[in-house]
Amino acid sequence: MAKGKKDLDLSTEEKIMEAARKVFTEKGYAAARTRDIAEESGINLALLNYYFRSKEKLFELVMLERVNKLFGAIIPILNEESSSLEEKIEGIAGSYIDLLTEHPDLPIFVLSEIRNRPEKFAALVNARDRVTKSVFMKQLIERKLSVSPFHILINLLGMTVFPFVGKPVLSKLIGKEAEFDELMKQRKELIPMWIKMMLN
Amino acid sequence: MAKGKKDLDLSTEEKIMEAARKVFTEKGYAAARTRDIAEESGINLALLNYYFRSKEKLFELVMLERVNKLFGAIIPILNEESSSLEEKIEGIAGSYIDLLTEHPDLPIFVLSEIRNRPEKFAALVNARDRVTKSVFMKQLIERKLSVSPFHILINLLGMTVFPFVGKPVLSKLIGKEAEFDELMKQRKELIPMWIKMMLN
DNA sequence: GTCTATATTCCGATAGAC
DNA sequence: GTCTATCGGAATATAGAC
Numbered sequence: 001m002a003k004g005k006k007d008l009d010l011s012t013e014e015k016i017m018e019a020a021r022k023v024f025t026e027k028g029y030a031a032a033r034t035r036d037i038a039e040e041s042g043i044n045l046a047l048l049n050y051y052f053r054s055k056e057k058l059f060e061l062v063m064l065e066r067v068n069k070l071f072g073a074i075i076p077i078l079n080e081e082s083s084s085l086e087e088k089i090e091g092i093a094g095s096y097i098d099l100l101t102e103h104p105d106l107p108i109f110v111l112s113e114i115r116n117r118p119e120k121f122a123a124l125v126n127a128r129d130r131v132t133k134s135v136f137m138k139q140l141i142e143r144k145l146s147v148s149p150f151h152i153l154i155n156l157l158g159m160t161v162f163p164f165v166g167k168p169v170l171s172k173l174i175g176k177e178a179e180f181d182e183l184m185k186q187r188k189e190l191i192p193m194w195i196k197m198m199l200n
Numbered sequence: 201m202a203k204g205k206k207d208l209d210l211s212t213e214e215k216i217m218e219a220a221r222k223v224f225t226e227k228g229y230a231a232a233r234t235r236d237i238a239e240e241s242g243i244n245l246a247l248l249n250y251y252f253r254s255k256e257k258l259f260e261l262v263m264l265e266r267v268n269k270l271f272g273a274i275i276p277i278l279n280e281e282s283s284s285l286e287e288k289i290e291g292i293a294g295s296y297i298d299l300l301t302e303h304p305d306l307p308i309f310v311l312s313e314i315r316n317r318p319e320k321f322a323a324l325v326n327a328r329d330r331v332t333k334s335v336f337m338k339q340l341i342e343r344k345l346s347v348s349p350f351h352i353l354i355n356l357l358g359m360t361v362f363p364f365v366g367k368p369v370l371s372k373l374i375g376k377e378a379e380f381d382e383l384m385k386q387r388k389e390l391i392p393m394w395i396k397m398m399l400n
Numbered sequence: 401g402t403c404t405a406t407a408t409t410c411c412g413a414t415a416g417a418c
Numbered sequence: 419g420t421c422t423a424t425c426g427g428a429a430t431a432t433a434g435a436c
Contacts, residue, residue, distance in 0.1 A: 027230075028228065028231075030227075030231035031229075031230035108312055111308060111365060112308055114369065116227060116228065118368055122369075122372060128372060131373050132373060148386075150383060151386070151387065151390060154359070154363050154383075155359050158359045158361075158362030158363065161366075162354065162358030162361060162362040162365070163358065165311060166357065169311070172325075173332060173350075174350055183351065186351070187351070194355070194394075194397075197394075197397050198394055
């Protein structure tokens with residue numbers, strides 16, 4: 001079974017899903033073995049196929065969950081009708097940093113699996129219109145910036161998400177894990193401040 | 201020689217390395233098959249082992265190259281003695297955007313392989329002192345910022361590198377490939393401008 | 401539903417002819 | 419040095435007893 005978590009009241013199916021989330025996210029699809037998942041969940045290898053039919057099908061379920069988790073943290077904020085542009089920026093930076101502090105390897109997992117099989121998973125994140133036609137983008141356009149609104153979106157995501165993508169390298173530069181987390185906590189207020197400077 | 205080029209005068213060993221660079225970088229170590237590499241290089245599978253002994257050894261050579269390419273573009277600039285802080289910022293943004301426009305999947309490849317096997321590859325990028333004690337960091341500290349200099353470094357790298365890490369998703373939002381490249385070209389001048397704003 | 405044992409496929413590596 | 423053919427192990431998936 002998993003690390004801190006208990007498997008006390010989980011159904012067998014849930015135990016397998018829980019283990020699959022962990023193993024796939026840590027190692028990626030290709031390097032993950034169904035035996036790892038079976039062992040991690042404390043059940044037998046045959047049961048994995050009994051419940052999920054194949055490694056591929058199990059992975060698709062996990063991937064769908066992870067994509068929704070990663071993009072579900074931002075899309076609703078982008079489309080809020082009543083909040084200001086500044087409030088949205090604060091909301092995105094804050095909720096993303098909270099989410100990624102808890103799940104640091106979420107972005108690199110999702111992005112690298114999409115890169116590995118774009119034909120299969122790029123459609124999952126078919127957020128084209130939900131982003132480009134979002135309230136957030138409309139509000140950015142209203143500001144009559146001298147640059148494309150995409151630059152602002154890229155900067156917001158880059159400053160927020162990149163430190164977690166680069167964490168395996170950056171945390172070595174910075175020193176202790178706790179210091180990394182402290183810096184990220186500071187960024188919840190700093191990033192909105194910096195982005196607002198770019199709006200003038 | 202890269203994509204457009206032909207393999208005309210390449211030695212067998214170079215043809216295999218060339219194919220290995222391509223296949224490993226595109227699919228990652230675990231998903232790459234030595235048969236893919238052999239086919240891509242137009243030679244036989246046995247020759248791969250004849251020249252490189254194993255998949256693992258071949259991968260180590262490729263990984264070393266890629267890490268040096270990725271970090272070699274920034275470390276020397278960080279340690280220039282004679283250039284100003286502003287010039288270093290322009291140099292890093294400019295040379296990184298040029299490099300990554302040509303090799304967009306370099307960062308996600310390197311970062312995800314380091315994450316997969318930190319015990320093996322984290323040492324490769326043992327740039328701790330070369331970064332934290334760099335001229336660039338000293339120059340940042342001299343500015344007496346109200347925030348940690350690491351924030352500035354993270355912002356510079358985040359705004360520069362993240363768009364390429366997120367390219368599989370971002371390019372779908374933006375539209376055509378050419379528009380993505382045009383935005384990146386603009387960022388060579390925009391990023392230094394934004395970073396300089398953060399120094400005040 | 402759950403297990404053990406086994407079938408099947410795939411892949412890295414090698415033997416041996418040329 | 420280069421090839422064809424094959425070995426041997428590893429990993430996914432299934433059969434069948436309980």
